[in-house]
Amino acid sequence: MKLSIQNLSKTYTNGVKALNNLSLEIETGMFGLLGPNGAGKSSLMRTLATLQEADSGTAYLGEIDILKSPKELRKVLGYLPQEFGVYPKITAKQLLDHLAVLKGVSQRKERKELVSYLLQKVNLYEKRNKAVKSFSGGMKQRVGIAQALIGNPKLIIVDEPTAGLDPGERNRFHNLLADVAENVIVILSTHIVEDVKELCQNMAIMNHGELICKGKPQQVIEELNNKVWQKMIQRNELENYTNNYKVISNKMVGGKPLIHVLNDENPGEGFQQVQPTLEDVFFSKINLVQQAN
Incomplete structure (x- = not known):
């Protein structure tokens, strides 16, 4: 069927x-x-x-x-x-x-x-x-x-x-x-x-x-392999990072924003590469399309 x-x-x-x-x-x-x-x-x-x-x-x-x-x-x-x-x-x-x-x-x-x-x-x-x-x-x-x-x-x-x-x-x-x-x-x-x-x-x-x-969930996740980077920043820095990087998500951890950025190589000092998740796929599709519009 x-x-x-x-x-x-x-x-x-x-x-x-x-x-x-x-x-x-x-x-x-x-x-x-x-x-x-x-x-x-x-x-x-x-x-x-x-x-x-x-x-x-x-x-x-x-x-x-x-x-x-x-x-x-x-x-x-x-x-x-x-x-x-x-x-x-x-x-x-x-x-x-x-x-x-x-x-x-x-x-x-x-x-x-x-x-x-x-x-x-x-x-x-x-x-x-x-x-x-x-x-x-x-x-x-x-x-x-x-x-x-x-x-x-x-x-x-x-x-x-x-x-x-x-x-x-x-x-x-x-x-x-x-x-x-x-x-x-x-x-x-x-x-x-x-x-x-x-x-x-x-x-x-x-x-x-x-x-x-x-x-398939695993396949769409693998498309982001080696492209997701994270960094803990100060709250007053969030707007600057959002304007200058492809920030796909941010969440509060210990009172500070933890941002995930989509990039083919290390975006800069303090960023760490992380394994992508389905949540990264979701936010990258939704947020980057909205930013483009």
């Missing part, structure tokens, strides 16, 4: 061009979609989930024309939005049963077996009779994945799934996503770079509605 997107464009009524002639092919497995706020990630996810229409372009999941046959796509789609709302008093078991009805599982016995299977898969069977609103953030996200798996989907879209999760919940959710992605296409839309590095075989970076980078 392959997801093929060609020349997809979307402009909102306020004039914002959310998708700009975007083309992308995604195979079975986990695909990471990175980008800052406003990059167009959610617009792409909503379009693929048939929640909004594109202005032009095409999108196919196998033989299914997503834009012209949204009902056919919904039959094989699992979707976990960034905000997964639940009814106030409903239990995990009741919620999944209700959503299974909405997805066309009409036989009660079949639904019962399906709900039990899904709750066991996401390790929530023992909590099946507890109100979902009492769950932790990670538990709610696991319920979200369970509902996304109803109907044996071929495409699963998860939008910012680990935002707000503590490290333990994040690791459990990672393991669950990796298990799910063995047989289907899973698109992980996020701004958390580490999630993509740890989970995804392939990735892309979006900004201003366009793809500015795509490939």
